Amino acid sequence: MFTGLIEEVGTLKRSFKQGEAMLLVIGADRVLKDVAIGDSISVNGVCLTVTEYDSRSFTVDVMPQTYRHSTLKDVRAGEPLNLERAMQAGGRFGGHIVQGHVDGTADIVSRGSDANAVVFTIRPHDEKLMRYVIPQGSVTLDGISLTVALADRNSFTVSIIPHTLKETALQHKGAGAAINVECDVLGKYVDHLLHFKGGGDEGGRTGKPDGSSKITAAFLADNGFF
Numbered sequence: 001m002f003t004g005l006i007e008e009v010g011t012l013k014r015s016f017k018q019g020e021a022m023l024l025v026i027g028a029d030r031v032l033k034d035v036a037i038g039d040s041i042s043v044n045g046v047c048l049t050v051t052e053y054d055s056r057s058f059t060v061d062v063m064p065q066t067y068r069h070s071t072l073k074d075v076r077a078g079e080p081l082n083l084e085r086a087m088q089a090g091g092r093f094g095g096h097i098v099q100g101h102v103d104g105t106a107d108i109v110s111r112g113s114d115a116n117a118v119v120f121t122i123r124p125h126d127e128k129l130m131r132y133v134i135p136q137g138s139v140t141l142d143g144i145s146l147t148v149a150l151a152d153r154n155s156f157t158v159s160i161i162p163h164t165l166k167e168t169a170l171q172h173k174g175a176g177a178a179i180n181v182e183c184d185v186l187g188k189y190v191d192h193l194l195h196f197k198g199g200g201d202e203g204g205r206t207g208k209p210d211g212s213s214k215i216t217a218a219f220l221a222d223n224g225f226f
Contacts, residue, residue: 002042004095004138004145006082006168007031010043012075013057022062022072024048031083032058040100042084044169045143045180046070047100070102071142071178080169082143095145096138102180103188104129106141109155111174117159119149120170124181127154131191132183140182144168190220 010028024043031041035058039050048060067073075081087093106129109121122141124130133139133156137148146158165171173179194217 001087002047002084002095002098002100002143003087003091003093004098004140004143005084006144007084009080009167009169010083012077012079012081014077015075017073020064020067020073022067023059024062024072024075025057025059026081026083027057028083029056031085032056035085040086042082042086042098042100042143044071044075044082045098045100045140045182046072046102047086066102069104070180071105074178080172082169084143096140097185098140098143098145098182099185100143101182103132103183104181105178106181108173108175108177108179114159117161118165119157119159121155121157122179122181123155129181129183130154130156132187134187137187138184140180142168142170142179144170190225194220 008028008030010026010031012024013027014025016023026043032053032055035050035053037050037052040047041050041058041060042048043060046066048062050058051061052059062072104124104126106122106124109123112119130151130153133148133151135148135151139146139148139156139158141158144164146160148156149159150157160170
């Protein structure tokens, strides 16, 4: 689990691609200080496992599922990448719960300014993701924990302070660039509970979503979830 607070911007040194499988060698500094084989590191919002490392870089594998559903398939040598180590149990929780499980990709529609903030308008490639994006809610873009400022049916905006922009690879992206999106996991669980009906065995493991769950929005509100 991560918090969405980027620790450093690394650089893709080399990539090796075979079909929809990839191996990435990423140059870094801070995230290598206590690294071990098997550690999880978020790379542009994607949770990946360290398979090798030295004093200047670490290596990760990208499996086909990740390849298909993230922007990692398009990264090129020399490209800056947002990096964050997995959260420590005793650390400060400065962002929000980030799993490193990308829900989909999106395009940056525009980049502008609002006083000291930089405003990005984002349009997910799959409009279904918008059901989890709400104003003042949390969203993760390329691994960065951000707050949604506005949202409509097919796009949303985020405002970013200069410090965050300066300390992340997002500073290099503008209109037309693709980014990884992870929606708030709490919203996804609530949505699943509202629309899932268990069936088959006693644990409901073979059930399917059909909108007939006894857990309703009114039930959650009455019990303090909203």
